[in-house]
Amino acid sequence: MPTDAHRLSGVRPITGRLAEELLSRPEGRSRPLPVVVGLGVRGSGKTALLDELSERCADLPHALVDFERRDWEHIQPRELLGHLAFELGRHWPQFGRIAFPRLWLCMLVLGSPVEVSDRRTAMRKLKELIAQNQPLERNKEAIGDVVDLVGGVTSGNQLPGWKEATDLLLRGLSWYDRRRLVGKVKTMPTGPGDQHDFLLGIAKQAQGDDEDRAAVDAIICDAFLADLRRAYSGLSGTRRTMNCLILLDNAHAPGGRAFLRALIESRRHFPDEADPLVVVATSRTWNPDWNESWSLATTHHGADLEHPRNPEHRTGDLIWPPPRRPADVEADWAAEHPESRWRPWYLLELGALSGAAVVDIAAEHDVHPTSRLPKFLSRLTDGHPGAVREILPAIADHYQSGRPNSLRNTLYTKVFAPDGSESTLLAEMYENLLQDFSTASRQELVTASAAAEAEMLFHKEILDLRNPMGEGPLFKQLADQLWLRVDPDDDSRYRLHPWLRRLLLRKLAARAEDHPLSWDRVHTRCRDFYDRTDRVADARYHDLALGNVPAVITHLSARLGTQPAEFDLSAAQSWLDQLDTITAAPNRLVQDVDPYAQVQQYVGEWPEEQETTLAWLVVSLWLSRDPLGDPGGTLNSTIESSFHHLAQGRGRGSMLLHERAEYYR
CATH class of the missing domain: 1.10.10 (Arc Repressor Mutant, subunit A)
Structure with missing residues (x-):
């Protein structure tokens, strides 16, 4: 199968090792599997990951749902289960068809005109319904009545898509002897009491409060999973050598959260009965349902965690324990019984392409691996997959190795939107990332x-x-x-x-x-705030953003001491830390000016050689640390020589300055 580097770069451990591990059925048995969730910001490749998994599992029973399409943002779990059952119930080569008699019976009862306020009457009508023993398509109206029942309970309106879903479900069942379907009541998962009471309880709870309806969703999910377990057991299950797969995109939507909550609750109902369902979801927001269980899953099983953080920190690197990364998959799933180790969730952080991955993607656009372009792109975007995907085609054809600074111009080139308005590539990305x-x-x-x-x-x-x-x-x-x-x-x-x-x-x-909040005014306020709180390096950071190079040189020169004054290793490291903090300041680039000329513009005149050298070093670092400041690395030699010069006669601390100089060789 041809592969797309955009999709596979950075997620191969997920589409490869993890997918194989989850889908496998050792000794033909189901195992307690976690729900896998790929977390990432907009543009981090979440949808591409699920698309790739869908393609690779094309011959397995699987279903792909996007909660931001088809008006499914607020879909109810029972609705979604019907859709999933229809998709999984198709005919799949080798695997045949999966039947869902328990699920359809629950749907039939929910959609039937049963008067739940009168038990005797309700029982009689329910028995009549089951005793009719007729094809389900004749009960189409009864099943369709679930729209009025559920819609009236929840919002007073019909739920979108139910009529169409009913038609699809009935067509999907055309292969099955529906006369047998209503006879499956004895195989329903039940609690104490008569099976009919159990079914009546479902119909009654469906008309209750939020807690009752959530309980109904969990029961219907019970039926769904019970059908799957039955389909993968006995003689009919011997040919089903791999689990089935559900892919849930944008599961941060209310409908996605509600379904995952019902699924986890249903699995808790039957802790000793594993099901053959693999669930891979994506989310761009943190789900509070993960807080306690994720912390227990990682800390109790010895995950390779670096340093503790407040357990209330919940997102990206703020999550404690942090999500696993694709590179962790191999080790995480090499241990004994990893499927139980990570239950009920296995969280993975997406969206940080390595430098090597960016090189791979650039190669798809005929960009040579040794070109400066991949490194520039990796630094510019911090490995954000969506940004790499959008920017690379725009600049690959225009990049000239002899004119690396032309990369800046491409990003500011005007593009025209479909409505005719003008924009730039960076402006369009801004609008996309901040649409929430x-x-x-x-x-x-x-x-x-x-x-x-x-x-x-x-x-x-x-x-x-x-x-x-x-x-x-x-x-x-x-x-x-x-x-x-x-x-x-x-x-x-x-x-x-x-x-x-x-x-x-x-x-x-x-x-x-x-x-009122221009560049100069905001940075001035920030500088003054940090000066008042004695955070001097942070204050000088904002001075440099304002172009106030003299304030920075005066501060750093005083800490450096008069040459050839010596300083020890700790003093040298402290000075370098301050230099790094200050020169990370942002700047307002003039895109068509050569980097060396921009340095000359800011350096100014200094009476002492040390201050002059320091000024060249500071301004060159300031520009070069911005990927757009010096894409061609033309300032590296200036930075190297400045570090070497300042290191002369500094004693033991000079070693650190010489080491830093070598980085820019």
């Missing part, structure tokens, strides 16, 4: 992007927050939608996803000078 945020929230994020840390969202005096909901909900929305990252050097600080922040900063740079 209100206009007011977007403006707050643009302002907050000036600071390296997301904590700036909590400083109203800097941002002039106009969002009536305040800063807390916006921070939570960022966290729940996986856009926050923990600072690798300080796990008490949070940062915006680098690619999102890069797009927000471009918007901040584009604000007019007279805007």
Whole structure:
């Protein structure tokens, strides 16, 4: 089968080893399997992952559902189970057809005109219904009545798609002897009492409150799983050598959460009866249902976790314990009985392509692996799959190895939307990534992007927050939608996803000078705030963003001491840490100016040689640390020589400066 590098790069452990492990049936038996959830921000390749799994499992009983299509965002679990049963009940080569008699009987009872307030009358009508023993298509209206029953209970309106679903389900059952179907009441999973009472209980609970209806959903899910277990047992199950598969895209939608909750609850009902169902879902938000169970699944089974964090941190790197990564799959599933180890959830973080994966994708566009383009693209997007997929075709044909700075121009080239309006590639990506945020929230994020840390969202005096909901909900929305990252050097600080922040900063740079929260005004407020709180390096960070190079040089030169003053290893490391913090500052690039010329513009004149060297180093680092600042690496030699020069006569601490210089050789 031909493969698409866009799809497979970075997720091969999932589509390969993990899929094979989950679908296999050792000794022809079912095992207690976890629900696998791929977590990632918009554009992280979640849908592509499920599409790939669907293609690879084309000959197995499987179903693919996208909760953001077909008006299924709020679909009820019982509705969805009917759709899944129809899809899995198709004829599959080698596997035959899977029957769902228990499920259809539950549907039939729910859709029948049974008067649940009078038990005697209800019992008589129910027995009559079962005793009719006629093909189900003749009961089409009775089954279709579930629309009125469920719709009247939930919202007073018919649920979308039920009439069409009824037709499809009946056509899907045309192969089956429906006279046998209504005779399956004795095989229904039951509690204490008569089977008819059990069925009446379903009909009655369906007209109850939210808790009752949730119980009905779990019972119907019980029937669905019981049908699957039966289909994979006995002589009929011997030819079904692999499990069936359900793929749920955008399961963060209310309908997806409700279904997963019903599924997990149903599996808890029968802890000793494993089912042959593999469920792989995707989500771009955190689900509170995972909080306790995920923490127990990882900490109780010795997952390779680096350092503890607050268990209330829940998203991306904020989740504790953090989700597993595709690279962890091999080790996670090599242990004994891994399927039980990770129940009920196995969370995987998607959306961070490695440098090697970007090289693979670039090769599909005839870009040579040794080209500067893949490394540039990886740094620019932080490995965001959607950004790589969108940007690479736009720049691959225009990239010239002799003119690497032309990469900047391509990203700012105007493109025309279908409505004729002008835009740029970066502007379109901004609109796509932030479509879940209100206009007011977007403006707050643009302002907050000036600071390296997301904590700036909590400083109203800097941002002039106009969002009536305040800063807390916006921070939570960022966290729940996986856009926050923990600072690798300080796990008490949070940062915006680098690619999102890069797009927000471009918007901040584009604000007019007279805007109340323009680039200069916001960075000035941030600088003054950090100066007041004695966070000097952070204050100088914002000075550099303002182009105030003298303030930065004065600070760093004072800490460096007069050459050839010596300093030890700890002092050298502290100085380098401050240099790194400050030179990570954002800038307002002039896209058509050569990087070396831009350095000359900012360096200025200095009376002392050390200060001059330091100025060249600081400004060159400042530009080169921005992927768009110096795509061709033309400033590397300047940075290398500056580090070597400053290291002269510094004693033991000079080793660290010389080592840093070698990085830019």
